[in-house]
Amino acid sequence: MEILMVTPYCFPEGSGLEAYVHDVADYLVGRGHGIIQVCASKGGTKMNSLGRMAVISFRPHLMVSNTPIRVGLVKEMLAICKKQSPDVIFAHTPVPFFADCAATVSRKTKIPLVLCYHAGTLYKRNVILDTLSFLYAHSLEKKTLHTAKKIIVYNHFLKENTLRAHKEKIVVVGPVVDSSFFSPQEELPGRSVLFAGQLSKAASWKGLSHLLAAIREIPRAHLRIAGDGDLMSHYQEEASRLGIAHRVQFLGSLSREEMPSFYRSGTLLVYTPTTQNDASPFVILESLACGTPVLTIDKGGISSLIRPGIDSVLIDHHGELQAAIRDTLQDRDLMARLRKGALETGYSLGEETGSREVEEVLLNVAHG
Structure with missing residues (x-):
């Protein structure tokens, strides 16, 4: 099977x-399938090829929040399809534009489209961006969802809420985590609270400000932050203003190779977004895969990823955050249980089941 895979960016750019x-x-390349990935890259237009996979990245002409836009992308993708003749188009959204161009190409070429939907919502409590998101959801995105033969999601929250109008074409698959890479270690973890995520305006909903305020009220707690972005200096100034700069370590952007050690270095990963954006935050799955418990909030589909009281602590709102962190860190018996549960979860997670389910969807659509 030949796959045209369309994404906003190409790893390691982008996010989860x-x-x-x-x-x-x-996984798909290992199974003998061919992939051509089309994406945006701030590094410029280029093509890289490795065996059965080629990556064609285009420099965006315009950025709207985190959305890359390139004039003429449909024409460029049509040329790729004419030359490579893919059996199926596999596009990832709801970051607008690239997936919508893929849907246009699907309609023009009759190559079937499979869509993978990654977010609980596009709304970020920003009047301008939310207005644009509303207009997009009721125009381009609506047409793209209609074009897709199947829509892949990670949990039932999206199926029953965000995408309920398209339930008949939705397939829920298992999480995909490279458990040979993100793997637990039996030794005792470090004594830090962890946060991982983009430190940017586009990702300000990830809840770091709430976490910094909570850390201020827990004198013995130290916080390690992995991530970079245009708000990094803002968060550093916020830590200084709160009087906790000596207890907060900003590590900057870490490579994929550095992330397992980061997750293993802490007692607890805290991830409490303020919106429903993250349908399946990979930082939670990666942390658990490394055996580190998680403290998170009941937003979007997050609760379906964890086992509260076994490998994680789940709060209902940010008003509970400070007490939840303090009480969890101080309760040695609870931490021991969570650590044991996280190790069990870590050993049970693996990319093969979820990836195999994705492969089955693509094969059925390509040859159906």
């Missing part, structure tokens, strides 16, 4: 979406 695509692509 691109990491997911990277792991799925590795």
